[in-house]
Amino acid sequence: MSHHSEECPLSPEDEAVFKEAWANVPNHPSAVFGKLHQVLSEEAKALNLGATGEYPRGKLASHDKGGIKMSLGTYKNTVLINFGTPVSAVGFSKLEAYELAHAIMSNADRL
16 A cells, blocks of 8 residues: 555656656657557456555645555566556555565566
């Protein structure tokens, strides 16, 4: 369980730098996966991914939309996280961050 928001917590200047950096990443997922959006949308519906409507650790900020259920797996030699909804920011407790990092590394090891 994590917190999520559609609002970017970065300053406009930092957000511009972040977007520019991602735009220059070779093989960025937005350019590689074409129909993947449809597949992820179907998975999100099947697994009931997205906002939970709960605030497991209280509301972290005014734009906090609460917990989010997500899936993690691999596709075409890439580790993917499906949030089931547009997300600009996520927040994790220390334990959740370690668990997510372990899950990402475990999936990466299988590539």
